[in-house]
Amino acid sequence: MALIVGLPILLLVLSEVHLRLVRRDSSLAAPVNRLRLWLLPGAALLVLLTQVGHLSADNNGVRIVATVVGVLAVSIALGALNALLFGNAVRGSWRERLPGIFIDLARLVLVVAGAAFVASMVWGFDVGGLWATLGVGSIVIGLALQNAIGSVVSGLLLLFEQPFRLGDTLDVGGVSGRVVEMNWRSTHLDTGSGVQVIPNSSLAAASFTNDSRPTRAHDHTFSLTFGPADPPHEVVETVTTTAAALPSLRPGSVTKVRAAGGGVYDVTLPLATASEAGLASSTLRTRLWYAARRAGLTLDGVAADPRPVADVEAALRSVSTTLELTDEEIEALAPQCSLKTFGAGEHIVRPGRVPTAYGFVASGVVEVTAPAGPASANGSGGAVVVARLDRGQVVTAEALLRESGTLTATAVTLTEVLELPLAVVDQLVVAKHGVARRLSEVADMQRANTPQGQHT
Template structure:
C-alpha cells in the first residue's frame, strides 16, 4: 500500500475518483432545486455537471501520464477520449432503455434518481479503469483496491449518519406518497409540496414543515389521499343529551350533512349512533383539503338545526325566545298585512321561531310548505332549480316578507329559499293561518299575488324564451 500511495499519480487519481461523484451529486441537487424554481442558472449548472466536470476529470487523469513511463501519443489520447465518449453514450442508451419509458407504478418509475446517478458513477469509474488499462497499459488493480479499502473505512466511520439517509432513499423507492398527497405524520399534517432524497416539504397551512425522510422511514404516517372507499370522509363526533330520540338526532344530522356544499353529490352521508348521546357524522368530500372547512361548517349549522329539531346539543336545552325586537317586528308585519293587534298576537302565539345559518336551505324547491314563514330578521335568497340541479337566484325575501305562500293551496313551490345571512323566521302552521286568510280578503289577495309573481320569476329564469313568447 505504501508503494502505491507513493506513486505521483495516486493522489490526483484518487481525488478524481472520490471528488467527482460527490461533486456530481451536489450539482444534481443544485440543478433540480434551480429547475423547480425555473431559474435561468439551471442550464449553466447542467452544463457544468454534464460536460465541464467530466472533461476536467479526464484531463487530470491524462495529465498524470506525463509523470509515468508511458508514452502519451496522440492516437492513445484520441482513443481515450473516444472511449470516454463511448462510455457516456452507452450509459445514455441504457438510461433511455431502462427508465425513459418506464410504466407508471413500476420499480423503474419509482427508483430515485440518486440511485441512478450512483450507478452511473460506478460504471464510469470502472469503465475509465478498464479504458486506461487497455489503452495505456496501466495497472489499476492497486487503485481499485485502495478505493475499496477507503470506501470501507469511510462507510464504517459514517454509518450512523448515512443509515437514515439510506432509509430515506428506500422510502422514496417505495413511494408511499407523491407530490400533492396529504400526509398525517407525528410531526406535521398537510399537503406534500416537495420530495427529495433528504426530506419532504409539507404545507401545514401555517408554514412549510421540513420532515426528514429518515423520520418517515423509521416511523408511521397516514397518507390521507389514498383512501379505500369512493371518497375521503370528513368525520366529526357530536354529543347530545342521552334523552333525545336517536331517530330524531340521526335524521337532523343527516339532513345537515347532505346539504353541505362540499359533499360529493352522488354519495350519501353517514350518521352512526355511538351510545351515551354521541354520534359520528361522516361526509364524503373530494379530498383532505376539504376536511377542515366541511367539519367547521357542519358544526356551525348543526347548532341551528338542533334548536329547530328540539334536541339538546351538548346537553343544552334549545330555546328561541321572542325578544322585544322580534315581537315588535311581528306586530309591524301584521299591521302591514291589514291585521289588528289581537289577531297578530294570536298568530305570533301559535307560531314557532326558527333560526337558520347563512347558506342553509329554508324552503326546498318542489316541496309543499306546511306553514307560512315570516322573516323577522335577516333575509332569504329565492332560487329556481334548473334541470341540471344548478340554483339560479331570482330575488330576495327581506325582513317583513314571507315564504310558503302555497301552504294554503297545498301546491308545490317553484322557488326555493336559502338563508343569505343568519335569519330568524316565524313559522305559523297552515291550520292557524287558514281561518285568518278566509276572514281577511285583502290578505288572501296579497298571498295570491305573491304566488303569481314568484311563479313568473321562476319560469322566466328557467326558460327566458318561453316567458317572452
C-alpha cells in the same frame, strides 16, 4: 477510402434517423444527434491521426482526441440507455416509480467507471489504488453518517415503493393529515392545525394507514354529544338533514347516524375523498350549532336560549306592510311566531317537503335554486338560480298552498327567518284581501321563474 465513402453515408443515414425521431418526439433523438455531430467526426479524426498520419498512441494530441472520443462515447451511451429505459415509462411501472436520485447515482458510477477506463487505456494511469481508496473512504463516511444516511435511504425506498402520493391522507400513529410534501428525509402532513414533519425512517419502520387507497372514496366517522333527554329520532333526523347539504358528500350517498348511548351519536360521512374529512366534519358541527337550537336540542351540553319577544316584534314590523299588520296585531302575533337562525350554506327549504310555516327573511341573504331542466342554458343536471332574497321577502311561498316543490332555498350568509304558523297566515288571507293578493303574486312569480318543466 472507408472514411471518405463510409463517413458521409453514415452521417446522411443518421440525419434521416434523427429527423424521424424528432417527428415522433422520441427521447432517443438527442443521443442520436450527439452521435451524428460529435462522436463520429471525433472518431474519424482519431482514425486519421493514427492510421493515416501514423502518429503514435503516446502522442499528446492523439491522447487528447482519444479522451474526447471516450468521454463522448460514455455520455451518448448513458443518454441512450436512459432514453430506452425511462423515456417512455408506463405509468405505474417500476420505471416510472424509480426516484431520480437512483438514476443520478447510477449515472455517476458509470461516468466514474468510464473516466477511469479512459484514464487507464489512454493515459496509462493505475486506477487500482483509486478504487481501493474510494472503497475505504465510503465505509468510513457510511459509519459516520449512518443515522442520516438511514433516513435518506428510507426516503428513497418510500419514493420507489410509493405507498402514498401527494394529496393522499395518511393516519400515522393517531395523527391524520394530507401529504403536502415528500423528500428524501421526511414527509410533511397538513393536519388542519399545522404541518407535521415525520422522518421517513419513522414511516418506514412503523405502520400507517393510507385512507386514500384503494379508492379515493372515504367514510369518515366521528362522535357528537347531545343531551341524554333529547329524543333520539329527532337527533338522527336533524343530523342527517343537516349533513345532506354538505358539498363533499358522495353523490347519491346518505349520512349514517347511530345512537351509542348516553347522548353520544356516531356519525359516518360518506365523502368523495379522505382529504375532505376535516373540513366536512368542521362544517357539519358549525351548521349543527344552529340546527340543534332550531330543533330545541342540546348539543355539547348547551341548550338553546329562547329569542326575546321584542326581536320577533321587530321582525314582524319589517313585514307589516305586506301583511297589513297594526301595532296591536303585531303584539298579539309575536308570541305565536318565531325567529330561526340559519348558518351560511344551510338549506332553509328543501325540495319534496311541504313547509310547516310561512317564512320571511328577517336578515341575511337567501338564494333560491331549482334543478336545471333539459331546456336549461347549461344543459346539465345541476341547479339554476331562481332568485336572491333579502330582508322582508318571502322564503316559503309554496306553504300557502301546502305544496311540496322542487325549489331549494339556501342561506348565503348568516340568516334569520321569521316563521308564522300556517293557521295565522290563513286567518290573515281570509280577513285581508290585499294580503291574499300579495302572497299569491309572490307564489306566481316564483312559478314563473322556475325552469320549464319544473313545478312548485
